[in-house]
Amino acid sequence: MKKIILASQSPRRKELMNLADFDFDIIPSNCEEIITKKEPCKVVEQLSKQKALDVYNKIKNTEEYSNNILVIGADTIVSIDGQILGKPKSREESYNMIKKLQGNSHEVYTGVTLVWKDNELKVESFYEKTEVIFYPMTDEEITALVNTGDGDDKAGSYGIQGKCAKYIKGIIGDYNNVVGLPIARIYQEINNFNIM
Numbered sequence: 001m002k003k004i005i006l007a008s009q010s011p012r013r014k015e016l017m018n019l020a021d022f023d024f025d026i027i028p029s030n031c032e033e034i035i036t037k038k039e040p041c042k043v044v045e046q047l048s049k050q051k052a053l054d055v056y057n058k059i060k061n062t063e064e065y066s067n068n069i070l071v072i073g074a075d076t077i078v079s080i081d082g083q084i085l086g087k088p089k090s091r092e093e094s095y096n097m098i099k100k101l102q103g104n105s106h107e108v109y110t111g112v113t114l115v116w117k118d119n120e121l122k123v124e125s126f127y128e129k130t131e132v133i134f135y136p137m138t139d140e141e142i143t144a145l146v147n148t149g150d151g152d153d154k155a156g157s158y159g160i161q162g163k164c165a166k167y168i169k170g171i172i173g174d175y176n177n178v179v180g181l182p183i184a185r186i187y188q189e190i191n192n193f194n195i196m
Contacts, residue, residue: 007027045113074113
């Protein structure tokens with residue numbers, strides 16, 4: 001049985017892993033994120049791979065973990081009209097992001113990379129895409145939402161499970177993917193590759 005390592009300190013990802021009854025440790029990656037891709041789906045796969053490999057390489061030879069591990073790296077971004085929205089760096093940027101999203105539909109991409117060793121090192125990356133539709137919002141509603149700080153640490157400056165919930169008209173795809181981890185897909189992929 002491999003020990004699962006989640007290469008993220010996101011409380012939302014931790015919660016989703018717990019919901020799926022995974023037994024896991026958290027070892028966040030602190031690698032420098034290097035983006036060389038343009039397509040959102042490729043960007044999240046690239047970043048999730050960097051995080052997973054960073055953590056794997058850090059712990060693969062430690063006494064506690066040795067090589068009997070599965071590292072899960074993940075990265076989530078929001079994309080609207082081909083523009084990638086990451087985490088806001090200021091309240092002004094947060095306001096501009098929500099202003100762009102309100103009354104529109106956009107995509108949320110989460111890339112996931114699984115890293116483990118059988119006879120050789122295995123690295124598998126995939127992504128999940130979910131479309132999210134916002135109701136129109138007034139400038140006052142946007143300002144009030146931004147001032148809660150609820151979206152400060154989230155791609156696109158909002159959390160679907162947080163204060164923004166009342167502005168979500170609908171989604172097409174996996175809800176948990178928008179929260180930050182397509183947990184059902186991860187479970188299926190782990191089984192498909194017969195990792196555990």
